[in-house]
Amino acid sequence: xxxxxxxxxxxxxxxxxxxxxxxxxxxxxxxxxxxxxxxxxxxxxxxxxxxxxxxxxxxxxxxxxxxxxxxxxxxxxxxxxxxxxxxxxxxxxxxxxxxxxxxxxxxxxxxxxxxxxxxxxxxxxxxxxxxxxxxxxxxxxxxxxxxxxxxxxxxxxxxxxxxxxxxxxxxxxxxxxxxxxxxxxxxxxxxxxxxxxxxxxxxxxxxxxxxxxxxxxxxxxxxxxxxxxxxxxxxxxxxxxxxxxxxxxxxxxxxxxxxxxxxxxxxxxxxxxxxxxxxxxxxxxxxxxxxxxxxxxxxxxxxxxxxxxxxxxxxxxxxxxxxxxxxxxxxxxxxxxxxxxxxxxxxxxxxxxxxxxxxxxxxxxxxxxxxxxxxxxxxxxxxxxxxxxxxxxxxxxxxxxxxxxxxxxxxxxxxxxxxxxxxxxxxxxxxxxxxxxxxxxxxxxxxxxxxxxxxxxxxxxxxxxxxxxxxxxxxxxxxxxxxxxxxxxxxxxxxxxxxxxxxxxxxxxxxxxxxxxxxxxxxxxxxxxxxxxxxxx
Amino acid sequence: xxxxxxxxxxxxxxxxxxxxxxxxxxxxxxxxxxxxxxxxxxxxxxxxxxxxxxxxxxxxxxxxxxxxxxxxxxxxxxxxxxxxxxxxxxxxxxxxxxxxxxxxxxxxxxxxxxxxxxxxxxxxxxxxxxxxxxxxxxxxxxxxxxxxxxxxxxxxxxxxxxxxxxxxxxxxxxxxxxxxxxxxxxxxxxxxxxxxxxxxxxxxxx
Numbered sequence: 001x002x003x004x005x006x007x008x009x010x011x012x013x014x015x016x017x018x019x020x021x022x023x024x025x026x027x028x029x030x031x032x033x034x035x036x037x038x039x040x041x042x043x044x045x046x047x048x049x050x051x052x053x054x055x056x057x058x059x060x061x062x063x064x065x066x067x068x069x070x071x072x073x074x075x076x077x078x079x080x081x082x083x084x085x086x087x088x089x090x091x092x093x094x095x096x097x098x099x100x101x102x103x104x105x106x107x108x109x110x111x112x113x114x115x116x117x118x119x120x121x122x123x124x125x126x127x128x129x130x131x132x133x134x135x136x137x138x139x140x141x142x143x144x145x146x147x148x149x150x151x152x153x154x155x156x157x158x159x160x161x162x163x164x165x166x167x168x169x170x171x172x173x174x175x176x177x178x179x180x181x182x183x184x185x186x187x188x189x190x191x192x193x194x195x196x197x198x199x200x201x202x203x204x205x206x207x208x209x210x211x212x213x214x215x216x217x218x219x220x221x222x223x224x225x226x227x228x229x230x231x232x233x234x235x236x237x238x239x240x241x242x243x244x245x246x247x248x249x250x251x252x253x254x255x256x257x258x259x260x261x262x263x264x265x266x267x268x269x270x271x272x273x274x275x276x277x278x279x280x281x282x283x284x285x286x287x288x289x290x291x292x293x294x295x296x297x298x299x300x301x302x303x304x305x306x307x308x309x310x311x312x313x314x315x316x317x318x319x320x321x322x323x324x325x326x327x328x329x330x331x332x333x334x335x336x337x338x339x340x341x342x343x344x345x346x347x348x349x350x351x352x353x354x355x356x357x358x359x360x361x362x363x364x365x366x367x368x369x370x371x372x373x374x375x376x377x378x379x380x381x382x383x384x385x386x387x388x389x390x391x392x393x394x395x396x397x398x399x400x401x402x403x404x405x406x407x408x409x410x411x412x413x414x415x416x417x418x419x420x421x422x423x424x425x426x427x428x429x430x431x432x433x434x435x436x437x438x439x440x441x442x443x444x445x446x447x448x449x450x451x452x453x454x455x456x457x458x459x460x461x462x463x464x465x466x467x468x469x470x471x472x473x474x475x476x477x478x479x480x481x482x483x484x485x486x487x488x489x490x491x492x493x494x495x496x497x498x499x500x501x502x503x504x505x506x507x508x509x510x511x512x513x514x515x516x517x518x519x520x521x522x523x524x525x526x527x528x529x530x531x532x533x534x535x536x537x
Numbered sequence: 538x539x540x541x542x543x544x545x546x547x548x549x550x551x552x553x554x555x556x557x558x559x560x561x562x563x564x565x566x567x568x569x570x571x572x573x574x575x576x577x578x579x580x581x582x583x584x585x586x587x588x589x590x591x592x593x594x595x596x597x598x599x600x601x602x603x604x605x606x607x608x609x610x611x612x613x614x615x616x617x618x619x620x621x622x623x624x625x626x627x628x629x630x631x632x633x634x635x636x637x638x639x640x641x642x643x644x645x646x647x648x649x650x651x652x653x654x655x656x657x658x659x660x661x662x663x664x665x666x667x668x669x670x671x672x673x674x675x676x677x678x679x680x681x682x683x684x685x686x687x688x689x690x691x692x693x694x695x696x697x698x699x700x701x702x703x704x705x706x707x708x709x710x711x712x713x714x715x716x717x718x719x720x721x722x723x724x725x726x727x728x729x730x731x732x733x734x735x736x737x738x739x740x741x742x743x
Contacts, residue, residue, distance in 0.1 A: 112553045179560045187553040213560055217567035225575075225682065233661035234678030235671075236575055241678075242671025247578060251571055 011418065011515040029114035032516060035100030036416070037121050038091060043485075045087040045128060050478065052080040057440070057474040059457055060467045073457035074143035075158070079135060081146025082163060086170045087128055089401045090259060093266035094212075095124070095177055097408045098205045100416060102181060104509040104516060105199050105533075107190025107525045112183040116176055123173035130166030134159045145455065147256070148223070150237035150248035154230040161227055168223045171216045171255075174262075178212030181205055190508075192527030196290075199507045199533040200283065203290050204269025207297035211258045211265075215301070219255030222248065246311055253304035261300040263397055265293060267404030268335055271357050274411050275339045276534045277505040278354040279346025283534045285338045292331030299328045309380045318377055325375035332368055336361060351503070352426040356407030359434050363403060367395030370445065385455075388448025394441045406430070406484065413488065414498030418515040421491035429483035436477025443470045507533045554716040558723050565690070569731055572683050576738060579675045586672020591743040593658070594680070598649050599740035602642050603732065609638035610729045613698070613722045621712050625705065628718075632702050635725070639695045646688055650681075680739055687731055694728045697721045 010016070012032045019027050025037060056076050059066045068076065099117065103110055111117050135141045138159030144152050148167075153160055185206050189198070198206075226248070228234050235241030237248040268289075276283040283289065305313060305321030313321075339361055348354070370392040373379045383389065414420050443466040448454075452463045459467065501510040512520055580587050616631035657664030660678050669677075701721045704710040710717050 112550070113557060116557075175564055179557055179564075182560055183553050183557045186556060187550055213564055214567060217564045218571045221568045221571040224686075228660070228682060232659075233666075234682055235660070235674045236579075236678055236682075241666075241674050242579075242583070243675065244578070247575065251574070 010518065011513065012518050013417070013515050015518045027118070029110070029118050030518065031103050031110050031114065031117060032100045032416075034117050034121050035096050035098075038095040038099060038124070041121075041125065041128065042088055042092060042096060045083050049080050049083040049088060050481065052076050052083070054474055054478060056080065057471045060459070061471045062467075063459055063461055063464060065457070068457065070457045071140075071143065074455070075141035077455055078142045078145050079131075082131055082142070082167065084397075085146055085259075086167050087124075087131070089263045089397055090170075090174060091124060091177070092263070092401060092405055093270060093408060094181070094205055094208055094262070095120070096405075097201075097270065097412060098177075098181060098208075098266060101412060101509050102184065102202060102205055103188065104512060104520050105202050105507055106185065106188060106193055107508050107521065107527070108184065108188035109519045109521060109524075111180050112187055113180050117180055120173045120176040120180070123169055123176070127166045127168075127170035127173060130162045130169060134161070134163035134166065138162075147252060148226055149252075150226065150229070150243075150245040151239060153226050154238065161230055164223050164227045164230075168220055168227075171220050171223075174212050175216045175220075178209035178216075181209040182213065185209075190524045190527065192529075192531070194527075196287070197527055197532055200272035200286070200289055200293075201266070201269035204265040204272070204293050207293045208262050208265045211262050211297055211300065215255045215258040215262075218251060219259075222251040222255070246308070246313075249308050249311055250304070253307045254301075257304040257307065258297075258300045260397065261296055263401045265296060267360070267401045268293070268332075270404045270408040270411070271339060271360055272335070273505075273507065274353045274357045274407055275342050276346075276536065277411070277503050278349045278351060278357070279343045280349065280504065280536045281342055281346035281534075282532075282536055283338065284341035284344075285334075286534065288334055289338050292334045295331040296328060299324060299331075303328055303375075306375050306380070309377060310384050322375055322377050326372065329368060329372055329375075332364075336365060336368075349503070351410075352421075352423055352430060353407050353411040353503075355427060355430045356403055356410060359430070360400065360403040360407060363395050363399030363437070367392060367399050370395065383448050385453055386448035387444040387452045387454055390454050391441045391444035391448060394444075399437065399441070406433075409488065411503070412509075413491070414502050415509055415514050415516065417492045417495070418498055418513075419491055419493075419495035420498045420502065421495055422487055425483060425487040429480050429487060431480070432483060433477055433480025436473050436475070436480050439473025440470055440477050441473070443467070443473070506535055549714060549716075551714070551716040551719075554720060555723075558720040562723065562727050565727055565731075569683075569686070572679070572686070573734070573738075576679050576683070579672070579679070583670075583672025583675065586670045587676050588743050590669075590673040590676035590680075591739060593653075593656075594740050595649060595652070596740045598645050599736050602645050603736045605638050605642050605645075606729045606732050609635045609642075610726055612638070613725050617715065617718055617722050620705070620710075620715055620718055623712050625711075628705060629702060632698055632705075636695055636698055639691055639698075643688060643691060646684065650684075653677075683735055684739070687728070687735060690728045690731070694721075694725045697724055 012030055015030075017024055017028065025033055028034065028037075055067065056073065059068050059073055059076075099111070140158040142148075142156070142158050142160045142163045144156055144158075144160065148160070148164060153164070185198075185202060225234070225236055229237055233241065235243045237243045237245050239245060272283060272289055303321060303324045305317055306325045309318055309321075339357075370388070374383065374389060374392055410421070410426060447463050447466045447470075450463065450466075452459055452466075498514045500512070500514055503510070508525060509516070511525065612631045613635045616628045616635070619627040619631060653659065658677055659665070660681055665674055665677060698721050701710060701718045704717055
């Protein structure tokens with residue numbers, strides 16, 4: 001096992017390379033610096049997305065126009081979706097914590113292709129700039145919804161072209177990250193790190209990387225076709241020229257459904273690291289979690305049709321897609337049982353990351369079960385395109401990925417910055433956020449079942465009370481968010497110096513100093529036969 | 538793991554580079570896979586229109602281009618062998634032939650598209666929209682998109698080969714570090730392979 005570096009040696013934060021200052025960061029090929037670049041850029045875009053979400057919720061405070069017109073509202077939910085999906089939750093955990101932790105967790109000095117890794121971040125920035133250009137210049141912000149459905153995406157008069165190209169570039173960035181991680185995991189595991197000794201976060205990144213690699217190109221070509229349709233009128237999705245808009249939906253969801261597993265798998269991986277650490281207990285069913293991860297990655301490809309039950313599809317196809325949707329719920333449920341069984345009779349150390357992880361399991365359960373309501377043919381017809389879908393989606397993607405992101409942030413924070421955050425404020429932030437989250441999204445389940453459609457800036461009077469609660473919830477949640485971020489930013493600069501292994505975890509990243517040295521390990525660690533990522537007494 | 542002049546670690550792993558290229562080739566296949574899927578759906582829906590539209594294409598130029606790409610695949614494969622045999626001059630010569638063939642392919646394509654434009658056929662042209670059926674419009678839309686995207690890949694492939702030539706001349710790619718040339722070859726074969734599917738789909742099946 002690796003010994004700690006001496007304190008005076010430069011770590012990756014203070015290391016001075018060929019370039020100084022900002023250039024030393026944006027041209028750095030160090031996986032940890034690239035991870036932080038992603039963190040800062042993703043958090044910036046996240047705050048833009050949050051502000052748009054707040055504005056939408058404010059608009060829905062009362063029926064009729066509150067602060068914006070219908071067209072502005074359409075642009076707000078489109079841009080909110082594009083930012084949150086393509087720039088925040090898809091790259092979120094893999095590009096930030098995957099980049100920083102993956103090489104250390106498998107005992108490597110860096111990823112397989114460090115320059116390609118830097119290129120991924122540059123492409124991410126380029127994609128962001130393109131999408132933002134769509135907002136600021138031209139004939140108004142896109143208003144099609146983040147799905148760019150045909151034929152509206154080439155009939156709409158708004159400035160869609162840069163947004164579509166931006167999404168394409170962001171997809172390319174995601175492909176390169178996935179490719180890099182796959183090769184890294186195959187080639188750079190340290191001696192003795194067998195596949196069955198890899199931490200589960202690495203396993204979920206592995207499954208995620210395959211999805212990124214094999215699903216993203218399909219949406220890439222689809223978005224290119226939409227752009228060409230807009231520019232030249234090639235006809236493939238235009239019903240006026242013989243094209244089929246439903247074919248667009250198929251191609252779009254062939255990527256975009258697996259993409260939700262890009263969002264949730266690494267989240268599950270982070271939770272699978274946190275729960276054994278704070279239970280000080282071997283993870284229950286290590287191999288079952290691996291198998292369910294790969295099963296989700298595989299079956300996740302075959303369920304895209306459940307987004308289109310009302311779009312026109314044969315009855316047989318509907319049955320299969322519905323059945324497969326139910327099947328994909330099984331491996332997710334297996335994981336929930338694994339996490340809970342891990343905590344059973346563990347010596348539980350209640351810390352901020354565990355609060356986040358436990359609340360993750362709670363919201364993920366509700367999100368997952370409400371997903372079955374949507375996957376069942378009869379009930380889907382009833383709640384399709386209502387606020388119910390929005391509630392389900394945010395419970396899974398924000399409740400799932402978002403909670404896991406904050407869990408991971410509070411778990412690895414002392415390793416990344418070498419400082420400990422104020423635990424009191426961190427817990428307060430979590431509690432406020434959690435209450436706000438429940439108040440914001442739970443009423444939407446009810447509103448959806450009562451029949452309130454999604455994506456309208458206006459609603460009938462009977463939906464008023466639920467919307468008031470939801471809007472209040474958004475204010476509470478953002479208050480929690482501010483507490484969390486301010487606490488972390490302040491602690492990164494002024495917090496107490498952190499120990500090498502404050503949580504007494506067993507994975508490799510806790511065997512190097514905090515923050516980690518430039519090349520992670522002086523000499524590569526060797527994993528012995530009886531070592532393991534979760535070998536607690 | 539070896540060290541360069543500055544004592545920094547220079548990581549070279551030919552196996553990793555090749556896995557990386559194969560994975561990238563998967564993504565390219567899926568990119569074109571989406572288009573092949575769209576092609577088959579519309580062919581199934583409009584068999585007669587696809588037949589009529591395919592008659593407009595020049596099979597001779599298509600066949601010539603197929604033969605050219607097959608030869609270029611051979612020359613780039615030979616260049617890898619000669620590099621491993623330490624015959625640098627032969628390697629550079631074979632790569633130059635590959636590039637010339639790639640450019641001839643593009644020139645043929647340029648004239649082929651040019652003839653279509655002269656006949657007033659391009660995506661969204663008035664002649665196409667007014668005088669052709671919906672199935673034919675789709676056929677030509679797909680023809681221009683798929684051959685255009687393929688031509689773009691030829692250009693990218695040529696750029697990679699040029700990069701390989703520069704590295705071979707500088708001596709950073711040689712018999713013990715041949716991954717870049719091997720990857721250039723893999724990519725060029727992919728471009729060739731995609732054309733082998735495009736050719737029958739557009740020119741031969743009528």
